[in-house]
Structure formats: C-alpha cells, structure tokens
Amino acid sequence: xxxxxxxxxxxxxxxxxxxxxxxxxxxxxxxxxxxxxxxxxxxxxxxxxxxxxxxxxxxxxxxxxxxxxxxxxxxxxxxxxxxxxxxxxxxxxxxxxxxxxxxxxxxxxxxxxxxxxxxxxxxxxxxxxxxxxxxxxxxxxxxxxxxxxxxxxxxxxxxxxxxxxxxxxxxxxxxxxxxxxxxxxxxxxxxxxxxxxxxxxxxxxxxxxxxxxxxxxxxxxxxxxxxxxxxxxxxxxxxxxxxxxxxxxxxxxxxxxxxxxxxxxxxxxxxxxxxxxxxxxxxxxxxxxxxxxxxxxxxxxxxxxxxxxxxxxxxxxxxxxxxxxxxxxxxxxxx
Amino acid sequence: xxxxxxxxxxxxxxxxxxxxxxxxxxxxxxxxxxxxxxxxxxxxxxxxxxxxxxxxxxxxxxxxxxxxxxxxxxxxxxxxxxxxxxxxxxxxxxxxxxxxxxxxxxxxxxxxxxxxxxxxxxxxxxxxxxxxxxxxxxxxxxxxxxxxxxxxxxxxxxxxxxxxxxxxxxxxxxxxxxxxxxxxxxxxxxxxxxxxxxxxxxxxxxxxxxxxxxxxxxxxxxxxxxxxxxxxxxx
Numbered sequence: 001x002x003x004x005x006x007x008x009x010x011x012x013x014x015x016x017x018x019x020x021x022x023x024x025x026x027x028x029x030x031x032x033x034x035x036x037x038x039x040x041x042x043x044x045x046x047x048x049x050x051x052x053x054x055x056x057x058x059x060x061x062x063x064x065x066x067x068x069x070x071x072x073x074x075x076x077x078x079x080x081x082x083x084x085x086x087x088x089x090x091x092x093x094x095x096x097x098x099x100x101x102x103x104x105x106x107x108x109x110x111x112x113x114x115x116x117x118x119x120x121x122x123x124x125x126x127x128x129x130x131x132x133x134x135x136x137x138x139x140x141x142x143x144x145x146x147x148x149x150x151x152x153x154x155x156x157x158x159x160x161x162x163x164x165x166x167x168x169x170x171x172x173x174x175x176x177x178x179x180x181x182x183x184x185x186x187x188x189x190x191x192x193x194x195x196x197x198x199x200x201x202x203x204x205x206x207x208x209x210x211x212x213x214x215x216x217x218x219x220x221x222x223x224x225x226x227x228x229x230x231x232x233x234x235x236x237x238x239x240x241x242x243x244x245x246x247x248x249x250x251x252x253x254x255x256x257x258x259x260x261x262x263x264x265x266x267x268x269x270x271x272x273x274x275x276x277x278x279x280x281x282x283x284x285x286x287x288x289x290x291x292x293x294x295x296x297x298x299x300x301x302x303x304x305x306x307x308x309x310x311x312x313x314x315x316x317x318x319x320x321x322x323x324x325x326x327x328x329x330x331x332x333x334x335x
Numbered sequence: 336x337x338x339x340x341x342x343x344x345x346x347x348x349x350x351x352x353x354x355x356x357x358x359x360x361x362x363x364x365x366x367x368x369x370x371x372x373x374x375x376x377x378x379x380x381x382x383x384x385x386x387x388x389x390x391x392x393x394x395x396x397x398x399x400x401x402x403x404x405x406x407x408x409x410x411x412x413x414x415x416x417x418x419x420x421x422x423x424x425x426x427x428x429x430x431x432x433x434x435x436x437x438x439x440x441x442x443x444x445x446x447x448x449x450x451x452x453x454x455x456x457x458x459x460x461x462x463x464x465x466x467x468x469x470x471x472x473x474x475x476x477x478x479x480x481x482x483x484x485x486x487x488x489x490x491x492x493x494x495x496x497x498x499x500x501x502x503x504x505x506x507x508x509x510x511x512x513x514x515x516x517x518x519x520x521x522x523x524x525x526x527x528x529x530x531x532x533x534x535x536x537x538x539x540x541x542x543x544x545x546x547x548x549x550x551x552x553x554x555x556x557x558x559x560x561x562x563x564x565x566x567x568x569x570x
Contacts, residue, residue: 130520
C-alpha cells in the first residue's frame with residue numbers, strides 16, 4: 001500500500017546485495033552446466049570463509065556482528081572472488097583470496113563503505129601476482145567430471161596438460177608471439193569458440209542477463225556498463241581495423257575473459273567506484289581503455305582487475321572534477 | 336656519559352624514534368633489500384657500521400666544520416666511510432657483496448645516516464654520538480630483520496636461507512615443507528610495503544595501549560617519561 005507522495009523507501013544494503021546475488025545466479029548456473037559443478041564447491045568455500053572472516057573482523061573492531069554479517073555484502077564479495085578465480089584452483093587459494101578481500105581490502109580500510117579498492121579485484125590481483133602458474137590453469141568445457149574436479153580443488157596432484165587449456169586471451173597473447181601468426185588463424189584453434197572462448201561465451205551471455213536484471217531493478221545505473229563496453233569496443237575496433245592480424249576484433253574482447261562479469265557486477269561496485277553520472281562514464285571508459293592496453297600489450301593476459309584498481313585510485317579526483325551543478329545554479333565551475 | 340643518558344639514547348634509538356617504524360627514514364634499502372633475512376641483517380649491520388663511524392668522525396670534527404657548508408662536508412665524510420665498508424664487504428663476504436650489489440654504495444644516500452649526523456653528532460661529543468648511532472642503527476636493524484624474516488617466510492617458507500654466504504658451513508631453516516607453494520607477492524616490492532605497514536600498525540597499537548595503561552595508572556610517576564610517539568616524525 002503506497003501513500004502519496006509516492007516516495008518509495010530506498011532499498012537497504014541487504015536488499016541491494018540480495019538482488020546482486022540473485023542476478024549472479026544465471027551466470028553461475030551456466031558456468032556449472034558448461035564447466036562442471038566444481039564452481040559450486042568453490043562458491044560454498046568462498047561464502048563460508050567470507051562470513052567467518054567478516055564476523056571475526058567485526059568482532060575485533062567492536063561492531064555489531066549479526067547486523068553487518070546479515071547485510072550480505074561479504075557474500076557478494078565472496079561470490080565475485082570465486083567467479084573470478086579459475087574454477088579448479090586448490091581450496092587454500094580460494095580461502096586466501098577471500099581472506100585478502102575481506103580482511104585486507106575491506107576491513108583494514110574501515111569496512112563496508114570505506115574501502116577505496118574493489119575487494120574482489122584486490123584479491124584477484126594479489127593472487128595472480130602471488131601464484132601466476134595456478135592462476136593460469138583454466139579447464140575446457142566438459143573436460144573433467146565432478147569427482148576429478150573435487151580432487152583438484154582438495155589439493156590433489158595437478159597434471160597441467162590434462163586440466164589446463166589456457167584462456168583465449170592467454171592463447172592469443174602467446175600465439176601472437178610466434179612470427180607469422182595472425183588472429184584469424186589462432187581463432188580457428190581449440191580454446192576459441194564462435195565469438196570468444198569456447199563455453200565462456202555462454203557464461204558471458206548469462207552474466208549479461210543478470211546485468212539487465214540489475215539495471216531493471218535500478219541497483220546499478222547504465223553509465224558504467226555502457227561506457228565500459230562501448231569504450232572497449234571502440235578502442236579494440238580501431239586497432240582491429242588498422243591491423244587485423246595483430247589485434248583481436250571487438251566482439252572477441254566483449255565476449256571473452258571477464259568482460260561481461262566486470263561490466264555489470266564488478267566495476268559497478270557502489271563503494272569503490274565513481275558516484276557522479278559523468279564520473280561513472282569516465283570511470284567505466286578508463287577501465288576499458290586500461291584493460292584493453294594490458295590485454296594487448298601487457299605482461300598479463302587479462303587486465304580488467306588491474307584496470308579496476310588503477311581507476312579506483314582515480315575516483316576521488318574524478319568525483320571532485322565532475323560534481324554536477326547544484327539545482328538552480330549555472331553549470332560550469334562550482335564555487 | 337651517565338647511565339641516564341645512555342638509557343635515553345637506547346630508548347630513543349630502539350623504540351621511541353625507531354628509524355624504520357617512527358621516523359620512516361632509510362626506507363629505500365629497508366624495502367628493497369628485505370626480501371630475506373640474511374640480506375636484510377647484512378645490510379643492517381653495514382648501515383650500523385657506517386652510522387657509528389660517521390657519527391664518531393663528525394662529532395670529532397664538529398668544531399672545525401664551517402656551519403654554512405656542513406652538509407657537503409658531512410656527505411664527503413659519509414661517502415668516504417661507505418667506500419671503506421663497501422671494499423671491506425667485497426674483500427671478506429664476496430658472495431654476499433654480489434647479492435647486495437648497489438645497496439651497499441647506496442648507504443651514502445640513506446637519509447638516516449645524514450639525519451643522525453646532522454641532528455646529533457654535529458652538536459654532541461664523540462662518545463654519546465657513537466652510542467646514538469649504534470642505537471639508531473640497531474633499531475633499524477631490528478626492523479630489517481623482522482621484515483626480512485616475515486617476507487622470506489611467506490615467500491619461500493625458509494628462514495636464513497643463504498646464511499652460508501656469511502658463515503660458511505651454516506645452513507638456513509626450511510620452516511614449511513617442500514610442498515609449500517610460496518606466496519610470491521611477499522618477495523615483490525608491494526609485499527615490502529604491505530609488511531612494513533603491518534609492522535607500523537603493530538608499533539602504533541603497542542604505543543597506544545601503553546599510553547592508555549599509563550593514563551589508567553592511579554599515580555603516574557613523574558620521571559618525565561612521555562607517552563609513546565604514535566605519529567611518525569617527518570624527515
């Protein structure tokens with residue numbers, strides 16, 4: 001029952017986080033369908049670690065434990081970490097990544113609402129710097145049954161050739177180093193699907209669906225995803241038109257790696273991202289530009305995580321420079 | 336030098352104005368070389384040696400150095416002493432010298448050396464100046480040792496690896512088993528900043544706890560002791 005003046009109460013943190021979790025479900029379902037149920041084990045592991053770490057940190061900081069654990073923000077961080085990591089990393093790597101996200105990137109900076117860096121991406125960066133070999137082992141779709149996956153997650157012996165087909169971004173980067181290799185020739189080989197990575201295209205499409213849910217429920221605004229995806233398409237498209245043998249086409253960049261997960265779920269983190277409308281556009285575009293540069297010229301195959309952290313540092317400046325004029329005042333320089 | 340003076344110098348150098356934790360001086364070698372404990376302690380010992388010698392030399396010469404050009408003169412004295420230490424390392428610990436490389440000559444630019452010369456040795460007699468340098472240097476050495484030990488333990492699961500470069504016949508400890516995957520981040524430059532940040536946080540926490548306890552004490556002793564400095568001094 002609504003009364004005039006028809007102002008709806010803003011949803012609390014718990015409601016927003018619950019919507020984000022729901023919007024992730026299609027992506028998780030397709031992920032599990034394409035790559036096996038191992039990801040569900042990782043998600044469970046990450047969730048338990050996150051809740052335990054959140055409760056422990058809140059207790060140490062003398063805050064109300066139950067209230068803050070109940071806001072589900074730790075769970076969202078945990079799921080994003082688990083979905084960013086390769087699905088077959090050993091259990092301790094998932095636990096360590098979530099601990100870094102919750103303890104170091106979130107609570108050492110002052111907890112929810114205070115962290116300048118995206119916790120999930122900070123954890124991802126720490127892991128890819130600390131364990132580059134484990135972090136580059138991605139399975140091909142339907143390659144291992146659940147038992148074999150569970151064995152790997154529990155720390156069983158890792159036969160690298162049997163489990164890892166490099167991600168498409170990785171394969172492209174190493175493949176292009178051999179003289180005479182072209183993007184088109186490489187994209188005929190095994191890890192590549194029709195558009196992006198084989199199997200990952202479907203996961204990406206499901207993330208897109210979840211992203212539309214978030215947009216429809218107004219949990220996120222259109223600015224960041226649109227600026228991010230358009231800029232990525234634009235810069236990769238220009239490079240591809242100039243030199244199609246050396247640069248991947250824009251639709252490949254949009255469909256591979258963590259592009260769609262990042263566009264709707266990661267860069268839209270309300271705490272560590274820009275808050276003004278124009279600032280959000282700059283923030284999203286900046287991430288896309290840096291991510292494309294790292295993917296095309298950098299030392300790591302996937303650059304979105306580093307790009308997010310880099311743009312997180314710029315957020316105070318962006319927000320300061322893009323304050324909208326106060327209603328009734330002229331635009332331009334604010335006093 | 337009275338016992339009281341000595342205690343004050345020791346307390347200042349080792350804790351209250353610790354170069355690594357409170358003054359945040361000498362961070363370049365502190366962060367760059369503390370990838371393992373042997374490197375860190377070796378460089379720390381070399382720094383103590385340079386600090387003690389330069390404080391002694393400057394304290395002896397302080398009445399003959401024109402005030403206006405004192406800094407270049409200090410630097411010349413320090414550079415000469417660093418060269419001596421550099422050559423000595425090359426002669427006696429050659430393999431360690433190769434590992435530490437540029438960081439031994441770089442002690443010249445370590446601001447803690449110049450800071451103690453300028454702030455203390457230029458105004459005080461030789462004996463107390465030398466004690467001050469040794470205490471300050473030991474404070475830095477302690478931080479270097481803890482930092483190096485923590486980073487080495489996290490990155491490779493060993494302690495004192497490479498000790499045979501200093502003591503032939505000794506060998507490092509394998510703390511974690513062979514299958515320890517190694518947290519590579521700790522050995523990289525960001526790991527140094529993260530670990531030092533944690534150490535400074537612990538230092539400030541201890542100081543705050545001490546200050547709080549002193550406030551709660553019924554009758555504070557009036558011996559002029561101050562609450563621990565929690566804000567780092569700027570250089």
